[in-house]
Amino acid sequence: MSYQVLARKWRPRTFEDMVGQEHVLQALIHALESQRLHHAYLFTGTRGVGKTTIGRLLARCLNCETGITPKPCGECSSCREIQEGRFVDLIEIDAASRTGVDDMRELTDNVQYAPSRGRYKVYLIDEVHMLTNQSFNAFLKTLEEPPDHVKFLLATTDPQKLPVTVLSRCLQFNLKRMTPEHIAGHLQHVLGAEEIPFEESALWLLARAADGSMRDALSLTDQAIAFGNQRLAASDVSNMLGTIDQRDVERLVNALVERDGPGLLAEISRISDFAPDYSAILSDLLSLFHRVTMEQVVPGSADNALGDAGQVRSLARKLSAEDAQLFYQAALMGRKDLAITPDARMGFEMTLLRMLAFRPGADRREPPAVSSGGQSGSSEPRDEPEPAKASAHVATAVEAPAPEVPEPESPEPEAPEPEVPPEPSPDESWLASLDAQAEDAQSAAEPEFVPGAPVEAQEGEFVWERDFRSLDIVGMPGNLASHGAMAWENETVVLTIDDGHARLLNARHQEKILSGLRSRFGDTIELRIEQGAPGPHTPAAYEERRRKARQQAAEEAIRKDPVVQSIVERFEARVVEESIRPIEISRR
Template sequence: MTYQVLARKYRPQNFQEIVGQEHVVQALVNGIENDRLHHAFLFTGTRGVGKTTLARVLAKSLNCLEGISGNPCGVCQHCEEIKNGEFIDLIEVDAASRTGVDDTRSLLENVQYAPNKGQFKIYLIDEVHMFSKSSFNALLKTLEEPPAHVKFLLATTEPDKLPVTVLSRCLQFNLKRLTQKQIGDHLISLLEKEAVPYDDKAIQLISRVADGSMRDALSLMDQSLAFGAGKINFDEIRAMLGTVEQSHVEELLKFIQQNDHIGVIDKLEWFHDMSIDYLQLLEDMCSLLHEISLVQSLNKVVGGANFELSELKALSQTVSPEQVQWYYQLVVVALEQLKYTPNKKVSFEMAVIRMLDFELSDGVSEKKTALSEHTAPASVAEKSASSPQINEAPMANAYSSLNEEPVTTKFETAVKQPEPLVAIDLTTLNNKTWPSVFGELQLKGGSRELARHLEILENKNNVITFAVDHSAEIFLNEKAQQSIRNRLLTDSSDYQLKFTLKSEVNSLAQQANKDLNEKAEMMQQIDPIVMDLQNQFDAKIIENKLGD
């Protein structure tokens, strides 16, 4: 007997067997039971989530010999013919192979004729987005006002490609991607029916790789049964898919975080020897960093099919939140570059090297350097004790650092300790002398922007209090504050710097903007061309706010 693949053998035959689309099933069943049937239905969603299956079950419900209901009998002649694709009044069309307007006109020629056997003549058009513009135009009038005996069931993975005129004529149902648990539970129930031995980790792996598609999961299970000679075994499936056990991803991250070059080299060589899928490896690294971040920020542990809970909790304690965000950005960049580089191994190893040898400047990343124990950056707790700071989330620090400060190597971060560039008399420092001092500090990036938006409120009792403009709050992080301290204060200085937010600040940035506005007003008064443009076209002058 010819073997029937699992995706066809176990295709749902009624609404109760459909997995993960309860919101659609409920709407359809209620519409059928209450005699509120639309003439056109559009099913959208990614591949393998049940669009065509739902359409066929709906066709069965409408033409069952037992009568129209939300629970077709499944055994009558009409139900059997629909199941086997032999029902004459169910016209299934693959829009990808019939894109022309002549094909559409030919399809609609018999719309006005009554069904041969069933109560409704049903047109099931799959991948309807493949129709040409002319085909859609030919379909519109019939789609809006078909005869009472006709129902249109449309299915597509790309609803955004459908004209609005078609969308507005249909009752639209968006099918969801299935969760790993939904896929896993369904696979287990089928394997028990087939009396096939399996292990839970293998089912979890198939569910994860299926990526929300039940059909993909069933196809992978067919492939696994062939590969494993009728058994579902985790190690064999992992070898078949070319995936790596998640413990190896966790181990690689540990080596990177510990700055263990030998361990990293050994792990990279192992990946190469095992012919690992480097794209999947980067995606696994993304998932690992994401789950670590969930543990750190939201105290939420997912784990399960992806990673061991104990390992996630351990990594969340050893890798700082700033490092997690920084590593994640590097991996995402590598994933994007992987699309354009011919050698995926090189791209992956370059991403690992960046994670190993680069960190955020000014010590935002807490990773210790192996070059010198004496020059390693201070911990976050030590920084907090040494100087007052404004409380803020770690994410803000990472965001500011990624976008405003240059990346430096560990060697530079370890050996370059910024010192004051000039001798500054702090006893006379006030808001009047601040502009000249600012010019001598030679600050860069976010630190410079923060300094431009400062006003010295008070200099008393060896404490200098700065007001920070609310518009510059994004620059107000510990890294920028520490940079200003490093430029102003010596190691022996007993001065302290305090920063506080204020709505209106007499800062260098405000003064620069004021000067620009005055220049713009002067230009309007003296430049006849500018005045003419304003009078004729209601033009506005756009200020150059680059400042100094």
């Protein structure tokens, strides 16, 4: 006996065997039970969801020798002949190949004749949207008023192409796309009955690849069984489909969550060996971060439609709302950019690196320092700058020609480097000046001593604009609070924030700001947000002044550095001023 493919072997034989179309089956079962039958039914939906299968089942229900019933016996001659495709009163027409008006006139001429074997003559017309306008016009009158012994069952994947005059003459049922959960569950049942060993993750790969079609899922399963030599392993299915395993996506996301840059790049390098579809991976990430956000907003909403409900709930607890939104937006923009990047892997890599670099609270690293010898310094921050050389406080680039210097004929002892007396760092003097200004401004803005108010807030130990970062309020709440001016009213901190930033504040942001304040000043502290002009004494404005001061000090140090001056004079070089960057100095 020849092999029968799974899609045909496991075609439903009763309404109970159908998967995922309960809304259509319920209406048909009730109509059959009450025998309130329409003369024309239209079934719509994507390929492989059961349109023609329901049509054949309905033909059996109408012509079963036991009577009109939603549960045909399956044993009478009519049921067997319909099941085997040789029932004379079930006329199946492929409208894609019989589109002419002559074909339709032949059909309408034969409609008047009574059925030969069954109770009803059933016309099952597949892909009915392929008929021409002339064919539809010839069909309309018969479709509206057929003989009592005729039922029309129409199926199409594109109902928008049907004339409204046809739609109005039919009962229309829209069959839904199969969810991955439905498909994976049915595949598990089929493979269990076929005694084919499988990995559950392989079923989810097939279910997602089927894109809503149960027939496609069974066809892919046939292919995977042959590919894996009578077993379904996730690695084999992944190779066959040209996709990556869901576990690979999980490893990528874990590296993002743990801020593990080297691990992330290593994982990308590993999966690139399979030449995957990077756009599909970003699509999987978009779906994941969307469901994570849904779980954060509505706890318990994560379903197992993709077989990863546990991972979704875990990520919803680990990630902040800002992180989930950032990752989603970065994946969305990265997917759009893949079409214009020189290399798909490079675009994918940059997308994930953006997620790391722009994540709230990520370290902001400066470029490595360039010493007077032209070699890169360590990228790790140091607690103290070296006072012996002013050039150690800045990183810059010097453009100069590279002339060949002839070696002396006889070796000469190297001259000792001139000693440079230690000088105070320009950065330190600027920052000390700024700190003094901040303290003076804060003292002038603070109200007089109020009994019962926090001691730290009144004795000048905490300066809002200078010491704000010590509150450890990060992400969007920290960004918004840094644009506000602070004042005390008894045990209430009053933040005055301009209208533009105040509109972005929500209750969750305020809770995080208040939590940071209470961790510093005590649990009795309250917070009030007021809209208005905050003035110049905000952390954001203070940090901008510090940045400009450091930049000016760095440029001045480069201009006065004797080593740089020597290079410029000797090699006719010039300083690329826009490349000058101050090195962050740790403050004690």
